Amino acid sequence: MLTHLTLINFALADRLAIDIESGFNVLTGETGAGKSLLLDALSACLGERTDTNYVRYGADKADVTATFSYHDGSPEAEWLKQQELDDESGEIHLRRVIFATGRSKAWINGRPSSLSELKEIGRLLVQLYSQHSQQQLLEPPYPKHWLDRYSNFYAPAQAVRDAYSQWQKDIRQHQAALDAQATRKQRIDTLELQLEELEEVVQVDYADIEQEFDRLSHHEAIMQDCAYSLNGLDEAEPNLSQELSSILRRLESHAGRSEQLSEIYTSLLNAQSEIEDATASLRHFIDRQSFDPERMEELNSKLEIFHRLARKYRTQPESLKAEYDSWQAELEQLHQLEDPETLAEQVEVSYQDFLAKAEHLDQIRREAAGPLAKQLTEQVKQLALPEAHFEFKFEPLEQPSSEGLSFIQLLFTANKGIPAQPLARVASGGELSRIALVMQVMNAEKTEAEVLVFDEIDVGISGGTAEIVGRLLAGLGQHVQILCITHQAQVAAQSDQHLLVKKQQTDPASSTILMLQEEERILELARMTGGVEINETTLQHAKQLRQLKFQSGA
Template identity: 30%
Template structure:
């Protein structure tokens, strides 16, 4: 519900604040005093179009701010989806600069008009003549019937199943596209996998082959070098190892009494033994190295294959080739599994659709059950509001497939005149007729469903006396469940107010200019205002008496 509306520098409003409460708030005032301007300002924070021509002072920006209590609305997901901070008290602000720039804020976060319009539509239902109203919206018409049928949980369950069906259909379409793509790619993938499979790739194979190739390519030099070194170290006259052994023999006994020399002698002996081991290893390495042209050729062929595959797949190592082989094999396996996955999803889709059809039939049955009484009650109440020839029919059109709301498209068909053709409401009702129809339909579901704040602008246009009184009673009943704001010229409607606001014009003290002001009426002021609406200004005594009687009769 709206709690507060603050307007600054808009049209003929310099600055004013309206505080709203629950129940029925009535706004009255002289023609041209600015009642419609207040609605125009409210429309701006609902995402309406901005215009610099509406600035009161074209050197300053216009600011419209509304405060709302949204605790009763289920809006957390909307705030999350639009990256907005949620709070039970919502502040919407709209600014229009003298240059024409318009900015909108939700809880101090900038938003675009689309977000503002979507949010505003859940908070305020503004009924002005010739506007397109909620009552024209097929989704709202369905929601209304479901509320009367008491099947909110069933509708929620249906929509959950419908979303699952849509997700399954999207997944199925994706898999079918993948399958079509797979058929185009599978042959090429199989060729690549088979080629890598035939290569019989092994971890660390490349490094081992490159080392072996190096040894075989240099086999003659290796054998010659290792043999020469071994001979020089161990077999030649006065070989290196013999000389080192002679030194060690002499050094060891001398070091027995000297710790420092003993350490050196131990190090020397270690080196001597290591050198003998190196000589032995060199001799063994040379002995194992053979000149094998056939093996070298085999290694070259194998490495050329690996290098070619690496170049083909834009990698540099055998390990990377193996990873590509695993990835391609996995893709090929996935393509092979697609048929089974598609069959499984098709079965799931059929099951979901069958459940939806069953649930949809139950929804349809409940809607068809309440539709005749609803239409009859609408016609009865419209008759009491001086629309005796009005007719309403709830039309059900079966859908070829389960839709997001059921198995049917539902439309309210309406005729305001005797013998008139039943048509969509927007094509069959005038602004005033549409407003009365909206009032009646919403009053019938007031206790069954959550509605935004309802604002009616001159809904009582063209009615008076008993009809206006009946309209006032309907508005009062509606306001027991929802916040209702009505702009009226009818004293019968105004007398029903829980809060009564009076819009008037006054001259600005420091300039020759008229401005709009608003004040809340109470007690004698309210009696006088209603009496003036009944007669003239100043009102007669009989009008004052009649006004008191109207207020006391509520």
């Protein structure tokens, strides 16, 4: 639930802190007062696109923070745990800073975050519906998407898309096998020759033989330097071991007199042990070394082969093993393509899998479509469309698609005795706005988000219809938190909390948001219904609207 919004130098807001209550919240205000201020700030915190217009005139940056509460086990709680962003306070703090230069920065619970992360958590927290949503109704995919969303068919619909994708992939592989028929044999012969030539060579590690060859090439210098080192360490008179023993004897007698000297003595004692071990290892290394000219010649021959083959295949000697593995994989793939009939069988298997999933999805969609159309009809009838009727029409597609087997249309009629037709063809603008509103409210009942934002979705309605819309939103507000910008007094009267946006004539101009008490609500409702002049008639009407709220029990 959204609990708090803080706006600093954001658009018309100088410094504004707003506490948001649960239930049904409305925002009203005169035209130009900045009613969209709160929603724009919330959208910024949810990772939506911003621009420099959001930075208050004269300021170098805008700063907005949205605070949400959440419950353990909720989708947003799980997301926060996965991102290691969970907070013991049980709150989510989303912050966005927008600079006048056009850049912006974001934080989630105090940690710098990307806009994509803001959008991820935002989709779990808030669902936004705008007055332009009615245009979605006219888009061909919308009825299908709305049916799937309301009926929770996401999983079977995704299974169909995945199965379709696999079927198409198998078709492409089969076609590739057919296309490769002519050139495959030649390529196989080439690869087999190349692999045969490298088969013995790649059994040896190039880096190992190169290092061994280098060691034999410098055998004499290595032995001279090792002998010199061993002599200095242990065989000369005096040698390093003797000198270090003498130093240790001198310091040992004073180690107890100084903590620092004691530490130095201990360090040198450890160094003596290390030197003794290194000396023994060096003597062992010298004893084991011998020069083998035949082995050197053998290594030289192997290196020459590596370099010859590397030049032939235009690569580095150490990369020949990787080339061999790549050719081996390509050869195996070509052998798999050798039998297009096998791939054709796989195409049929994946098609049958897709068909089974698509038929199941089509069946459950058809079963859900009837009751859903009936429910939509009953809801829309309340909005001054008493003869409204909806039905879904399923038309088989000429070719199956990733979306299923049928093209789904939503048919509508507003007049008794007239057959239902596609919504885009027969619905007027006013009818579309009411239908869109009801469909959005029905969708909102199914959303996992705990905050629903309605931005002037009641445009085009008035009177008794607006009152019913208010009741719908009030009923929905008993289950989720609602923020609604509205021009309709009948809608605002049904709300649990009423926020008023007022423009202040400061320099530069600014807006503030006030939480109205009951008497203030009556005055605002009177202004919304009666205009600038508020008289006893408009006040009485406003009081009656509020009484309807209490009488309905919403």
